Amino acid sequence: MTKTSGPYRIGVDVGGTNTDAAIIDISATDFESRGVCASSKTPTTTDVTSGIHTVIENVLSKTAIERRDVLSVAIGTTHFVNAVVEADARRLSKVAVVRLCGPFTKQIPPFSDFPPALKDIMAGPADHSDILGLEIDGREISPLNSTQVKETVKSIQDAGIKMVAVVGVFSPLDHKGLHEEACKHLMLEQDPSLSVVCSHTVGGVGLLERENATILNASILNLARRTVRAFCDAMVKLRLDCTLFLTQNDGTLTDASTAAELPIKTFASGPTNSMAGAAFLASLDRGANRATSETQVLVIDIGGTTSDVCALLPSGFPRQAPNFVEVGGVRTAFSMPEVLSVGLGGGSRVFYDPSSDRVHVGPDSVGHYLTSQALVFGGDVMTTTDIVVASGKADIGDVKRAQYISGNVVNKARAEIKKILERAVEDMKVSNLPVTLLLVGGGSIVQMDDLKGVAKCIIPPHHDSANAVGAAIAKVAGEVDRIEILADRDERIVLEEAKRQAIEAAVARGADRKDVKIVAIDKIPLQYVTNKATRLVIKVVGRLALPDPSASQNTETRTNEASTDSAIEEPETEAKKQFHQNSAPEKLQSLVKYSAFMDIDNYSPEVRNGVWYISPVDLEFIATGTGVLGTGGGGPSYLQYLQCLESLRQPNAKGKMRVVAPGRLKHSDVVVLGSWYGAPSVSGERMPAGREIMTAIDQAVKTSGYTHFEAVIADEIGGGNGMSTFPTSVHYDIPVVDGDLMGRAYPTMEHGTAYVYGEPITPCALADGKGNTSVVLKAESNRRIETMIRSQCVDLGLSIAVASTPLSGRAIKRYAIPNTVSQSWYIGRAVHRARRSKTNIIDAIEQFQPTPGRLLYSGKIIDVKRDVSRGYTMGHCIIAPLSNEEKDSNSLSPTNLGSDESRCLMIPFQNEFLYAAYADIANPDDTSRHEVICTVPDLISILGQDGEAIGSQELRYGLRVNVIGMAAHPLWTGDERGLKVGGPEGFGLDMQWKSLGPYQEPRSVVEEFNVAS
Structure with a gap:
């Protein structure tokens, strides 16, 4: 190839099967070729770097490009995530966790929901530190305690651990990780050999998920550092004196030294590179084919085994996955593209059943054996590639061998392929607008027919190298994530300042100021506040700025001189080999999914003499059922489920977590009520200390004049509050009553049935994790009680516990909705049964859930x-x-x-x-x-x-x-x-109640499974 003008960027994508590279002339991106000078593909090697070396040499040899004209190399790799997914003890380190939380979060300790294999490998000492910590509005929970930091470092040293995850409450917001950074500084002063990862650099709001991601990042630090040094070594051997970048999950770049410290941000870079490359090759960045108010853009990357489908935002970046993602069975929260993988590729097997005259395509595939097993390559397996050749849509291999496939089979196979692709497109659409579909990947030839709902289908130039092109053209991002009080302020001015700061952050990371554009603005109002407190999340991106010829070269971020410690693989001792074998991927089931290890159909809860003794399996069923009864609210059940498991694991908890029927209560018994109150966005970050509900109950009991109580009942069964009674049951060693005061979730305390019919809410107590306690002695109405509690809730950080005055056994039997704990259990069991048997879930709920x-x-x-x-x-x-x-x-x-x-x-x-x-x-x-x-x-x-x-x-x-x-x-x-x-x-709805039909009391677990002794 003739040398073009340059300068050039090289992109590399390391996949599980192949390593791809592409070299781009960034001065020629306006041409139809988009500046792609050459591309190459080679098998991925065990040590990763030799494959990278080979594929870069290949693209350079195909051109007349001088190595000095190469400005950068950007690499996307799955090497780090594979270590986690495979639970590879050779490549993972133990991690000590330090929470900066004040008195909060202690009810759910670190590693609570790790799969056993990863927990055994990674779990080091964990400290719930009373030092530091922030509220959502930036107020300190507790001040710095340097003495406690020193004691924490000493315990980490005594355990022989070098990797540390520091996790501060609300650290990702506009506090810039203030407390985490201060703690890290003190720790390194005492022991410079520690490697400390601060959670605010890893993920967003959601403490448990961010902490999990921080732990994973710390555990792979040694591997990441060795790998990046090896990449730098390969650069030296290639005689490339240019900047080395790694691509991140969101399609942007990070320099090599940052990637070595935050490898988790590269976990999903492969699919993102492919999607970004497709957008670039289809000229979306120049206004062509891009999403508009009248169209949407989807990308399908068809490989040998699967097709990855993703929606592109108007910015050209992939739509990000909502909520959390699981990596190796660990629930995490960091930016990853939302990708749907379906079992269709160039190597997908095609099965014909003569008895039914039906054709099935995939999901089985010959994978990288395509060139030896497919019919057109002399094999005996009919694949989608053979169907393409038989259809006359491609000239691959021995075309004559495909002609033996009957026209009936070809037509039916094409119809199946069309159906699979149409279903994938429909599942990933972001609106009902017409779709522009970009097809990339080596297997894109399998798309042969027009797809319903697709207005335009584009196979861009160099489509088979889209992943490497995506790495080569990746941009630089800047982001601002902060809480702003918008009351009495000009929202436009606040927003413009936040935009400016995001732009400056991108420029500081190397973006061309003239090219920086805003790609996302999220304004998220906080619940339970009246001052218009709003979380602003603003992201900008821009292409890499060209280097300043007059500036001195930064050898650290350019060549990163080769280190003698550049080997990626470690020798495997016999002990590590045995452990690695015992930690196979199929064993990466979450520790909290107890039902996965048992026969659900034959499981019976333990009920003796009218008392139901709760097991971890029961809790799992109830958590699913309370979610259904949450009717859209009530808050998520997951964190409360983990809190229940922690209570059940206490050494003295055996037999204390139990449920009894309402009829077992005496009229004179005293029943307490306690629940969580506040904004889910806060409770998911500043998790409970563990004593809030009990503190509120103690105060409500005392203020009400009671001297004893015999049971606890839920205010609402829907959502997380439906499970809040179980830790209380263990703490006081009292039973949970099988019922609640709503039969569902409702937004306010006044929605309790007992209060509707005249039972008192007050004296009503509330408490937070620091021991702050307040009592509403009396109010003019139940509605007024709600507003008084809400104002206190805001002052105490938007997440508290509330306990109303205890109720008598007589009142519970008269006004509580009975058997709703049982109802949750039956619903949850039905859902889990249906999942296991792959039968219809709604049918299962209607069959086993006794309320019509x-x-x-x-x-x-x-x-x-x-x-x-x-x-x-x-x-x-x-x-x-x-x-x-x-x-x-x-x-x-x-x-x-x-x-x-x-x-x-x-x-x-x-x-x-x-x-x-x-x-x-x-x-x-x-x-x-x-x-x-x-x-x-x-x-x-x-x-x-x-x-x-x-x-x-x-x-x-x-x-x-x-x-x-x-x-x-x-x-x-x-x-x-x-x-x-x-x-x-x-x-406030102007309509009459519309009934679904008669109510039928739910079945009782106690009655159905009771065994008298």
Whole structure:
């Protein structure tokens, strides 16, 4: 090839099978070739670096490019994530964890939800430090305690550990990791040999998930440092005196020295490189083919075994996965693209069944054996590549061998391939707009026919090198994540200042100031506040700036002189070899998924003499069931589930976590109530200290004048509060009553059935993890109690515990909704059974869940609107019916309600779902055409395809969901007092209660499984 003008950038993508490289003339990117001068592919090598060396030599040899004209090399690698996924003890280190949390977070210690294999490898000493820690608004929880830091370092030294994860409450916000950095500085002063990773550099808000990611990062630090040194060594051997970058999960670059310290940010760089490369090759950055108000862009990267599908945002970057992602069975929170992988590739096997005249395509694949096993290459396996050749769509291998495939098989196989791709496209769409589809990857030839819903299909130039091109053209990012009080301030000025800071952050990392653009602005109002406290997240990106010829070269970030310690692989001792074999990937099941290791069908809970003794399996079932009964609110059950497990693991906990039927109570018994109160965005970060509920209960009991109590009952069974009684049960050694005061989740305390019918809430106590306690002795109304508690909640950091005055056994038996703990258990068991047997989850719930429930709708969310008003998350979602192509054998339709499937379903919410109404799919906001089919107080739950409940805060476009309804208890529906508070009127809705049908009391686990002795 003739040398072009230059300068040049080289991109490398290290995959599991092949290592790709591409070299780009960055002065020629406006041409049709997008400046791609050459590309190459070579098998990935065990040591990784020799493959990189080979493939870069290949692209250089294909051109007349001078090595001095190469400005940078950017590498994307899966080497680090593979060490975690494989639980490879040879490449992972033990990690000490230091939490800067004040008195909080202690109820869920580090490593709580790690799979056993990884926990055994990684878990070092963990310290819940009373030093430092911040509230969400930046106030200190506790001041710095240097003496405690020194004691912590001494304990880490005594354990012989060098890797440390420092995790501070709310450190990722606009505090710049203030306390984490201060702690790190003190630790290194005492022991410079420690490697300290601060969590604010790793992930966002969500303490447990960020901590997990920080632990993983610390554990692979030694591997990352050796690997990056080896990469630098390869650069020297290649005689490339230029900057070395690694690509990150979000499609941006990080310099080699930073990647060596934050390798976790490269975990998902492979798919991101491919998607970014596709966008570049299709000229999205020049305005062509890009997402607009009238179209959306999806990328499919078709390899030998799978096809990876991702939606591109208008910025050209992949849509990021919501919430959390699991890496090696560990729940983490860091930026990763949302990618759907389906079993279709160039090597997918094609099976023909003559008895049924049906053809199946994949998911089995011959993979990298394609060139020896496919028919056109002399093998005996029919693959999709053979179908492409037989269709006359490609001239590959021995074409004559494909001609023996019958036309019937070819046509049916093409139809199956078309169906798989159409389903993948539909599942990953971000709206109902027409799709522009970019096809890349070596297997993209398998797409032979027009796809429904795809307006334009583009195979860009150099499509088979998109992953390496994506690495070569990756940009630099800058981000601001902060809490701002917007009351009495000009929001535009605040926003502009935040944008400016994000731009400066990108420029400081090497971005060209003239090219920096804002790609995302998220404004997230905080719940339960009245001062318009809003979290601002702003991200900008820009291309790398050209180097200043007059500037001195930075040898650290350019050649990173070769180190003698550059070997990536370590010798494997016999002990490590044995451990590695015992830590195979299939054993990476989460420690908290107890049901995965047992026969669910034959499991029976332990119930003796009318007392149900709770096991970890029971807790897992109940957690799933309380999510369903949360009806969109109640907060997530996961953290509370972990807290319950920790309580159950206490040495003295045996037999204390137990449940009894309401009928077992005496009229004179005293029953306490305690629950969590506040914003989920806070409770997921400043996790409980563990004593808040008990402190509130003690104060409520004392203030109410009681001297004893015999049981505890949940305020609400829906969501996390449905499980908050179990740690209380262990602490006081008292049983949990099988029931609650709502039968679901509701947004306020006044929604308790006992309070609706005149039982008192006050004296009502509240407490936080620092021991701050307050009591509402009396208020003019239950509504006033709510506003008084809310103001205290804001002052104490937006997450507290609340306990109302205890109730008598007589009141509980009269006003509590019975058997709702059992109901949660039955729902959860049904969901887990259906998952295990791969049967329809809704059928399973309706069969085993005894309260009459019904499927209201099955479809896909096509619109979500939300706002925060009066401290509540308000809004609605719209669900449209699935097309025939989207349906599978498990898809349902709401025919039991006689619905017209040409209509959509609208569900408004105020934290919880308020009602469901059929609407005109062309104009769903036209309320005059709504047909209301269900309202509060009846229960409406939206479930994902796995049967887990989806909260109102988790709703988003494209989710395939099932909507179910359940009848409410007569305490809500049989009296005007119940309907006035818990029905449509209580939420300001101008409509009558719409009943789903008669209520039937849930079955009782105690009655069904009791064994008398």
